[in-house]
Amino acid sequence: MLSDFAQVVEPGSRDESLLKLVAWDRLPRHVAVIMDGNGRWAAQRGQPRVAGHRAGVEAVRAAVDTGARLGLGALTLYAFSTENWKRPRLEVDALMRMLKRYLRLELDEIDRQNIRFQSIGRTAALAESVRRELTNAAERTAKNTGMTLSVALNYGGRAEIVDACRAAIERLQTEGRDPSGLDAADIERGLYTRGLPELDLLVRTSGEMRISNFLLWQAAYSEIHVTETLWPDFRRAHLLEAVVDFQRRDRRFGGLKLVVNAK
Ligand code: IPE
Ligand code: IPE
Ligand code: MG
Numbered sequence: 001m002l003s004d005f006a007q008v009v010e011p012g013s014r015d016e017s018l019l020k021l022v023a024w025d026r027l028p029r030h031v032a033v034i035m036d037g038n039g040r041w042a043a044q045r046g047q048p049r050v051a052g053h054r055a056g057v058e059a060v061r062a063a064v065d066t067g068a069r070l071g072l073g074a075l076t077l078y079a080f081s082t083e084n085w086k087r088p089r090l091e092v093d094a095l096m097r098m099l100k101r102y103l104r105l106e107l108d109e110i111d112r113q114n115i116r117f118q119s120i121g122r123t124a125a126l127a128e129s130v131r132r133e134l135t136n137a138a139e140r141t142a143k144n145t146g147m148t149l150s151v152a153l154n155y156g157g158r159a160e161i162v163d164a165c166r167a168a169i170e171r172l173q174t175e176g177r178d179p180s181g182l183d184a185a186d187i188e189r190g191l192y193t194r195g196l197p198e199l200d201l202l203v204r205t206s207g208e209m210r211i212s213n214f215l216l217w218q219a220a221y222s223e224i225h226v227t228e229t230l231w232p233d234f235r236r237a238h239l240l241e242a243v244v245d246f247q248r249r250d251r252r253f254g255g256l257k258l259v260v261n262a263k
Contacts, residue, residue, distance in 0.1 A: 004069035009236075018240035022070075023247050026261045029197035031242070032076040032222075033063060034214055037206025037230030044230075050094045055232035057102055064106075066236045067147055068113040070243065073197040074148040078214050082122065082156030096130050099153070103133045107140060114146030120192035121155030122163075148196055155192075157216030164190030164217075193218055200261065201246045203239070205231045223249045 002019060009015045035056060042052030060077065067075035080095060110117055117137045126134075134153075167190030172179055188194065199218040202211075207228040211219060225242040227234075247261055 001069070001071055004071070008065075008069070014237045015240065018237055018244060021244045022240065023261075026247055027070060027072065028200035028223075028243060028246050028261070029072070030074040030076065030199045031067065031072055031201045031203065031239075032078070032199055032215055032218075034078045034202070034204040034208075034212060035059070035231040035234075036204060036208055036212075038232055040206060041230040041232040049091055052230075052232055053091075053095055053098055057098060059231050059234040060102065061106065062235045063239055064110070064115070064149055065113070066239045067149075068115055070239075072147050074150065074193075076120070076150040076152060076193070076196075076199075076215070078152045078155065078212075080121075080153045080155070081213055082154055082159050083213065085154075096127060099151075100130060100133045103137050107137055110137070110149065111141050111144065114144045115141060116144040116146065116148045117141045118148065118150050119153050120150045120160075121153045122159055123153055125154050150193070150196070152214070155214070157211070157213045160192055161187070161217055163192075164188070166190070187217070191217060201225060201242060203227070203242045205229050205234055205238075221251070221253050223251065 002022075002024065005015070005019055009019065038052030038056045039049040040052070041055060042049050045051070063077070064075065079099065084095075085092065107117075117140075119134045119138070123131060123134060130153075134151075164187045168182060168186040169179070171186065171189075172182060193199075193215070199215055199222045201224075202215065202219050202222045203225045204210075205227055207226060209226060215222075223246050225245050227238055227242070229238050249261065251261060
């Protein structure tokens with residue numbers, strides 16, 4: 001809601017002018033972000049890649065705060081893919097340490113903003129100390145009724161579809177249904193994002209024009225907004241720009257009639 005920004009937006013700022021462009025009755029229900037470009041941000045400054053990840057934490061805070069104030073139903077952040085294990089051990093360890101630190105520092109604020117936290121992905125493969133923080137954050141915020149913040153960790157879109165198919169087959173067997181009756185709803189029920197609103201808007205930073213195995217099923221009809229901004233430089237205005245851009249799109253979902261971006 002506009003009033004939720006009153007305390008945090010400077011009069012005359014770019015944030016304020018963008019907020020005036022937002023159509024409040026047509027917000028995207030679910031926004032997902034591929035947070036990319038940390039390494040390049042660091043390289044531009046002659047710093048190690050890890051410095052880029054550290055700087056990226058401030059961008060996460062800005063995105064979460066903005067999403068909550070906008071009143072999004074869901075914000076999903078791609079933090080670590082099933083392919084990111086290919087990176088040097090030191091970088092992976094640093095990312096996991098930063099995630100734990102982020103959760104410890106931000107949990108009070110997340111809870112105060114009525115945000116429900118969850119992690120999505122094959123999180124069982126993460127270190128026990130990481131899982132502990134994730135469980136704690138999810139449990140503490142489970143009853144919150146505002147935006148759902150999902151952090152994708154050891155997440156892969158293909159892995160998610162495989163997991164959903166496995167769950168669907170198991171359910172079919174227990175229910176004694178014929179496998180030929182398997183349908184999209186059966187698979188959707190097993191996705192990590194079950195219960196979340198439709199993914200309306202997928203944002204990627206750093207100018208890369210690819211999905212990199214993120215939300216393959218859910219992105220079927222999402223609008224895609226790519227910004228050249230590197231993730232550590234991403235702030236409130238960048239998310240607002242993405243929302244305003246989304247609201248200018250004609251969504252047809254394969255039909256012919258213009259569908260006004262729905263809420
Ligand atoms: C995104 O930034 C963060 C993660 C993938 C964890 P990158 O680390 O991919 O940064 P670039 O793409 O190398 O610049
Ligand atoms: C996607 O970024 C994964 C995350 C943002 C967590 P990558 O940097 O891993 O993707 P590619 O390698 O450019 O496709
Ligand atoms: Mg990258």
